[in-house]
Amino acid sequence: MSGNEDEIGLLSGIPTPPASAKPDASAPAQATFTPEPAHVPTPKLDSRMFLTLQAADDTARNLTAGTITTLSAVLTSRAPGPATAKLTIEVGYTSTYPGEGAEWPVRWTPPGKRQMLELFPRKESHPISLLPNTGVALSFEVTAPVGVRYGDRVEVRLAAELDDDGHPVQLTLACVARQAVLAIKTSRGYEREVADTLLARAEEKPDVVFSLLVPSSLRGYVFAEGMSFEGVREMLKGIRKARGLVEGETTLKEVEPLLVPKITVEGFVEGAIVELISGPFKGEKARVKKIDQAKEEITVELIEAVVPIPVTVRGDHVRMLERGGSRGGS
DSSP states (O other): OOOGHHHHOOOSOOOOOOOSOOOTSSSOOOOOOOOOOHHHHHOOOOOOHHHHEEEESSSSSOOOOEEEEEEEEEEOOOSSEEEEEEEEEEEEESSSTTTOOOOOOOOOTTOOOOEEEEEEESSEEEEEEEEOOOOOEEEEEEETTTTTTTEEEEEEEEEETTOOOOEEEEEEEEEEEEEEEEEEEHHHTHHHHHHHHHHHHHHHHHTTTEEEEOOOOOEEEEEEEEHHHHHHHHHHHTTEEEEEEEEEEEEEHHHHHSSSSOTTTTTTTTOOOOESSSSSSOOOOOEEEEEEEEEEEEEEEEOSSSSSEEEEEEEEEEEEEESSSOOOGG
């Protein structure tokens, strides 16, 4: 057994490798792998830092029934280069009479398009191309329906963002229904009769006509405060001596002088020379002796009368000729 130990070797222990090992040319070469760098996600842009959304004029506007207006906004980018923003539009209605308010037609023309599109009460999104520091106009045409109620409101809610970052810039444009002052033409002398008949009908439909004005200083007209031309026009049908509505809305500035009684003796002074334009002394010249502001009356003395007799007349029965003259008539 001892003679074979050198050939078989020991059964235990650690074998000693050869002194010089040569690589096997036939074995495949081992590839060297370089680890890839860890992927770092690109941070999203914050839209509030790069976008502005502002109203071109006012954010809310009062509108009468049957009229059309335009609400405008401007979207601007401050990004260093061209960008595309997602514009979300939502149209919503509110009414003082839930379930009865009419829908307001809203239309707009997307930037770069020519055809106007109808906007419905739901959310919809559109891509908007933006250049640095260059505003893009957004215009919305709003129509107040004929059947709108006082205080009804439509809102165009806008939101714009870059890269769906979750931080959009927002803006709300709105229109609110208001009443209008309408002028009704009548036959002269029948203003009160037309107003009384219209008032009786308005009591049955209180949402159409709110109030009536019959100015004594303006013959042939009655003014109605109502929500729509069509509603008042429908009420006028069949009313005797009513000749229809004057086209266009009458402003409060035009009606305001009719609400304040005019002082007929304003501008007259004692000693002034006037002409009587009504009454038994029509055409006579007289000198003002006394002015009664409370009663709106003027006491005058006829200049050509042999015996100076004081005559008291209404302020609208005389016409100023000469404002001067000595006080007290001397």
